[in-house]
Amino acid sequence: MSMNGSKYDVVVIGAGPAGYPASIRAAQNGLTVACIDEWKNKDGSHSYGGTCLNAGCIPSKALLESSELYFRSRSEFKEHGVVIDKVGLDLGAMQARKGSIVRQLTRGIEALLKSNGVEAIRGHGRLIDGTTVEVTDTEGKQKVVHGDNIILATGSMPMVLPEAPLHSNLVVDSWGALEFEEVPERLGVIGSGVVGLELGSVWQRLGSKVVILEALGDFLPMVDLDVAQETHRHLKGQGLDIRLGAEVTGTTISENNVTVTYTVDGESHNLEVDRLVVCVGRRPFTDSLFGENAGVELDNQGFICVDSSCRTAVPTVWAVGDVVRGPMLAHKGTEEGVMVADLIAGKFSEVSYKIIPSVIYTSPEVSWVGQTEAEVKASGIAYKVGTFPFLANGRAKSMDQSKGLVKLIAAQDDDGILGVHIVGPLAGELIAEAVLAMEFSASAEDLQRTMHAHPTLTEALHEAALSADGNAIHMINN
Ligand code: FAD
Numbered sequence: 001m002s003m004n005g006s007k008y009d010v011v012v013i014g015a016g017p018a019g020y021p022a023s024i025r026a027a028q029n030g031l032t033v034a035c036i037d038e039w040k041n042k043d044g045s046h047s048y049g050g051t052c053l054n055a056g057c058i059p060s061k062a063l064l065e066s067s068e069l070y071f072r073s074r075s076e077f078k079e080h081g082v083v084i085d086k087v088g089l090d091l092g093a094m095q096a097r098k099g100s101i102v103r104q105l106t107r108g109i110e111a112l113l114k115s116n117g118v119e120a121i122r123g124h125g126r127l128i129d130g131t132t133v134e135v136t137d138t139e140g141k142q143k144v145v146h147g148d149n150i151i152l153a154t155g156s157m158p159m160v161l162p163e164a165p166l167h168s169n170l171v172v173d174s175w176g177a178l179e180f181e182e183v184p185e186r187l188g189v190i191g192s193g194v195v196g197l198e199l200g201s202v203w204q205r206l207g208s209k210v211v212i213l214e215a216l217g218d219f220l221p222m223v224d225l226d227v228a229q230e231t232h233r234h235l236k237g238q239g240l241d242i243r244l245g246a247e248v249t250g251t252t253i254s255e256n257n258v259t260v261t262y263t264v265d266g267e268s269h270n271l272e273v274d275r276l277v278v279c280v281g282r283r284p285f286t287d288s289l290f291g292e293n294a295g296v297e298l299d300n301q302g303f304i305c306v307d308s309s310c311r312t313a314v315p316t317v318w319a320v321g322d323v324v325r326g327p328m329l330a331h332k333g334t335e336e337g338v339m340v341a342d343l344i345a346g347k348f349s350e351v352s353y354k355i356i357p358s359v360i361y362t363s364p365e366v367s368w369v370g371q372t373e374a375e376v377k378a379s380g381i382a383y384k385v386g387t388f389p390f391l392a393n394g395r396a397k398s399m400d401q402s403k404g405l406v407k408l409i410a411a412q413d414d415d416g417i418l419g420v421h422i423v424g425p426l427a428g429e430l431i432a433e434a435v436l437a438m439e440f441s442a443s444a445e446d447l448q449r450t451m452h453a454h455p456t457l458t459e460a461l462h463e464a465a466l467s468a469d470g471n472a473i474h475m476i477n478n
C-alpha cells in the first residue's frame with residue numbers, strides 16, 4: 001500500500017447525522033472533502049445516513065406513525081364518527097412503506113454529498129496519524145487518503161447483555177425489532193429507556209402483549225419527575241407492562257420462544273416470550289479505528305476524549321456525534337459536525353450543550369429541554385414552576401389528544417427559563433419554542449407576552465408560562 005494517497009482539506013470518517021452534515025458544511029466552506037463510510041444493510045448493500053437513517057430515528061418513526069394510525073383507527077375513530085367496518089393489518093405493506101422512506105432519505109444524502117462536491121468513499125477508515133487515514137474497501141483493497149483535518153464520526157452500537165445474548169430472530173437488538181415480519185404474540189423488552197418505550201409501543205399497538213423489564217427502580221430517571229410519572233401512568237394505561245427493579249439473570253432459547261429469568265427484590269421470576277428485544281443502551285463505536293500512532297485518547301467508557309470544540313488530543317483530529325460525550329442524539333451530533341466544519345474553516349462556532357432538546361416518540365410524546373425540577377432544586381437557586389394540562393387546551397380536546405401537561409421552571413430572581421418539560425400531543429414539535437426561547441435567554445414573562453395562535457397546542461406552553469406567576473387564564477386553581 002502506497003502512502004501517496006489523495007489529499008483533501010478535510011477527511012470525515014462516518015456518514016451518519018454527525019459526519020454527513022460535517023462533510024456538507026466543510027464543502028460549503030470551500031474546502032475539499034472526502035467522507036468515508038462502511039454502513040452495511042441487512043442485505044449487504046451500502047447506504048449513507050448511518051444508524052439514524054438506516055436503523056434508528058427514521059425507520060422507528062415510520063413504524064410509530066403507522067402503528068399509531070392503526071391503533072387509533074381501531075380505538076378512537078368511532079368516537080369521531082368515522083365508521084370503518086373492519087380495520088386490518090398488512091404488516092408487509094407497513095414495513096415496505098418504512099423501507100421506501102429510508103431508501104428515499106438515504107439516497108437523498110448520497111445526492112447531497114455529490115451535489116456539494118464531497119467525495120463519498122465506501123469502506124472502512126482507520127486513523128494512522130493526525131493527517132492520514134487508511135481505507136479498506138469491501139473487497140479488502142487498501143489505499144490511504146490525507147486530510148489537513150480529520151473528523152471522526154463513527155457513531156455507536158447497541159450494548160450487549162451477557163445474560164441475554166442475541167439469537168437469530170428470537171433475541172434481537174433495536175435494529176432487529178424494526179424488522180419483524182410478524183407481530184409477536186408475546187414480546188419481551190429488556191430496558192425501559194428510549195428504544196424500549198418506542199419499539200415496545202409500536203408492537204403493543206399492533207397487538208403484541210409487551211412486558212418491559214427495567215433494572216432501575218425509577219422510571220425514566222433522566223426525565224422531570226412529574227412528567228415521568230404522568231408518562232408512566234399513560235403507558236401503563238395502554239397496556240405496556242413495565243416491571244421496574246427487574247434484574248435479568250439469564251435467557252433460555254427454545255425452538256420458537258425465549259424464557260427470561262429475572263429477579264425483583266431478590267425473588268426469582270420467569271417470563272416466556274416469542275421475541276425478546278435487548279435495548280440497554282449504546283456504546284461508542286471505535287472498533288479497528290486507530291492505528292498504533294493515532295494518538296487519540298478514549299475515556300474509561302470508550303468515548304473519544306474531546307474538548308468543548310470537539311477537538312481531540314491530536315490538534316488536527318476532531319470527533320463528533322455518538323462517539324463523544326453527551327446525549328446520543330442525532331441533532332446533537334449534527335450541530336457538533338457543523339461546528340467543527342466551521343471551526344476548521346476559521347469561523348466562530350459553538351454548540352449550546354445546555355440547550356439540547358430530547359424527545360421520546362411514545363403516545364403521548366415526551367419532550368424536554370434544560371434542567372429538571374430536581375436539578376434546579378439541587379443547584380440551590382430559588383425557582384418557580386408553572387404547569388398546564390392539555391385537558392384544558394381546545395386544540396388538544398378537538399384532536400381527542402388531551403392527555404399530559406406542560407411544565408415550565410423559571411428562576412425566581414431574573415425570571416429566566418431554566419427548563420421546559422412536556423408530555424402530550426406533538427410534544428416533540430412543541431419543545432422547539434422552548435428551545436428557541438432558552439437560546440435567546442428569554443424569561444417566563446417574554447413567553448407570557450408572546451401571542452400564540454388559537455386554537456393551537458402551543459397555547460399550553462403559553463399558559464404554563466403564565467401559570468409560573470399564578471396568571472394562567474384557563475386554569476381553575478392557579
Ligand atoms: P451513526 O449514525 O452511528 O453513524 C456512524 C456511521 O459511521 C455509520 O454509517 C457507520 O457504519 C460508520 N462507521 C463507523 N466506523 C467506521 C469506520 N471506521 N470507517 C468507516 N465508516 C465507519 N436520535 C434522535 O435524535 N432522535 C431519534 O428519534 C432517534 N431514534 C433512534 C431510534 C433507534 C432505534 C436508535 C438505535 C437510535 C435512535 N437515535 C435517535 C439515536 C441516533 O440514531 C444517533 O444519535 C445518531 O445516529 C448518531 O449519529 P452519528 O453520526 O454519531 O453515528
Ligand code: NAI
Nearest residue numbers: 191192193194195196213214215279280281282328359360
Ligand atoms: P437508554 O440508555 O435510553 O435506556 C437503556 C435502559 O436499559 C435504561 O433504562 C437502563 O436502566 C436499562 N438497563 C440497562 N441495563 C439493564 C439490564 N441489565 N436489565 C434491565 N434494564 C437495563 O438506551 P436505549 O433505549 O438502548 O437507547 C440507546 C440510545 O439511543 C439512547 O441513548 C438514546 O439517546 C438514543 N435513542 C434516542 C431516541 C430518541 O431521541 N427518540 C430513540 C431511540 C434511541
